[in-house]
Amino acid sequence: MTDFASRRTMMVDAQVRPADVTKFPIIEAMLAVPREVFVPGEKREAAYLGDNIPLGGSRVMLEPRTLAKMLDALDIQPDELVLDLGCALGYSAAVISCLAEAVIAVDSEDMLGDAEATLSEVGADNVVVQVGDLTAGAPEHGPYDVIILEGAVETLPDALTDQLKDGGRMAVLFAEGALGTVKVGYKIDGKMSWRFAFNAGAPVLPGFERHTAFTL
Structure with missing residues (x-):
């Protein structure tokens, strides 16, 4: 029987804390949420490795370090x-729900699968x-204090920044060559101001690719 609880503690101690993630609510959430129930069954043994977990197509579950550092940079508050x-499958949402x-x-x-049931469990x-x-977001529930994208982007649609409250912020992994750049964007007086957070890698999310115009 796999001891996932021990692996979860090891993940936090070996991947999250050394990445300068010190906010206690994030540490507590990542210790509490069983990551293994949010990965496809055949990949459960790999749930706590320090790598992005392939989910099919160009989609991955972000490695624990990347998600933790994004949440650390966003500093989500209990009223947001x-x-x-x-x-x-809902892992990131489960962690964020604690914050x-x-x-x-x-x-x-096709990506969500049983996410709703697992989150409830x-x-x-x-x-x-x-x-x-x-790329459309969910404008009917907004505007949002915080937006986070679980994958890389080459282009960021205005439809998403439009859903951010003034004074709100978003964490985005911009695909720039082999290594991507995570930046936090702050919406001030209707305009986005971006700050570098850290480097990380992930495939570009469907719909966020840069479209190159071909000319003859």
Whole structure:
């Protein structure tokens, strides 16, 4: 019988804390949420490794370090509404649910699978799971204090920054060559101001690719 609880502690001690993630609510959430129930069954043994977990197509579950550092940079507060785009089977939403007042978790139907049931099983009752196009977000529930994308982007649609409250912030992994750059964008007087957070890698999310114009 695999001792996932010990692996979870080891993940936090070996991957999260050494990455300068010191905010206690994030550490506590990652120690509490059983990551193994949010990965496809055949990949359960790899749930706590320090790598992105392939979910099919170009989609991955972000490595623990990347997610933890994004959450650390965002500094989510207990009274805030968060939009989690590309939540897949729901792990990120479950972790964020421990930090925020409510989470709107969006993904395609084939990615979500049993996310709603799994989130309910782990007690993440402040998460609303929604099937939708990631590039469209979920404007009907916004505006949001925080937006996070669970994958890389080459282009960021205005439709998403429009859903951010003034004074809100978003964490985005911009694909720039082999190594991506995570930046936190702050919306001030309707305009986005971006700050470098750290480097990380992940595949580009469907719909967020840069479209190159071909000319003859």
